[in-house]
Amino acid sequence: MAQRTIHQWKSIALVEEDIELPNQKNITHTTIKHPGAAVILPVTNSGDILLLNQFRPSLKKWLLELPAGTMEPGEDSATCAHRELIEETGFEAGTLVSLGQVTPLAGFCDEIQHLYLAKDLKPNHSFSCDEDEVIELVTMSKAQLQLRIADGHITDAKTIACLSKATLCGYI
Structure with missing residues (x-):
């Protein structure tokens, strides 16, 4: 070949x-x-969910989405999830639960997204976005997040998939 x-x-x-x-x-x-990515559903001790309002240059608009990022060479998905959560939200997870994986663009891309639930969050001051990231941290309840998905405000596939998987598995 x-x-x-x-x-x-x-x-x-x-x-x-x-x-x-x-x-x-x-x-x-x-x-x-694509080397693969980790998608993280961060749930606070009060049950709220941390999301990012992130400007996406490819779409030239803001998207509400879960934290996520591409795996570095030699990095496993759990390590990537821990790193991306800290970099994008300023929080680290005391508990990280694997929710499996999704294949978002199988028709033309070999990316596998590894889904994680992050709990027992605590502040980590190593917060530092990548140079090309413009991010605002947003907190909302699961019910608010579901309404935003239902009304079409949230269209990000990895966010919808990760929330669905966590809900179907009974984690949230």
Whole structure:
């Protein structure tokens, strides 16, 4: 299987490769190669949820979403979740529970998002966003978050998936 990197940006690459499908048909397929990410549902001791109001340059608008981030080389998803939670919210988790994973863009991207519930939060003053991040911390109840999803105000897929998984598993 021949593979060609068309473009590389940070740890993400656009790769074209010749593959054989299960029906023995040979095709050339283009995939965004992604190292994976962690998505964190931070729940405070009072039961509220920490969200980010984050400006997304690709969409040129603000999105309400859960903290998340790309895994560094050699980093496992739990370590990434701990790091991203601190960097984006200024809180660290005393307890981190795996909620499984989702594949958000399987038609053209190999990214796997690892979902986590973060509890027993305590302030950590290592808060430092990446250079290209503009973030405001928002706190809301689960009911408020569900209403914002239902009314279409929150459209971020990873946020909806992580909240759904935590709710269906009985964690919140």
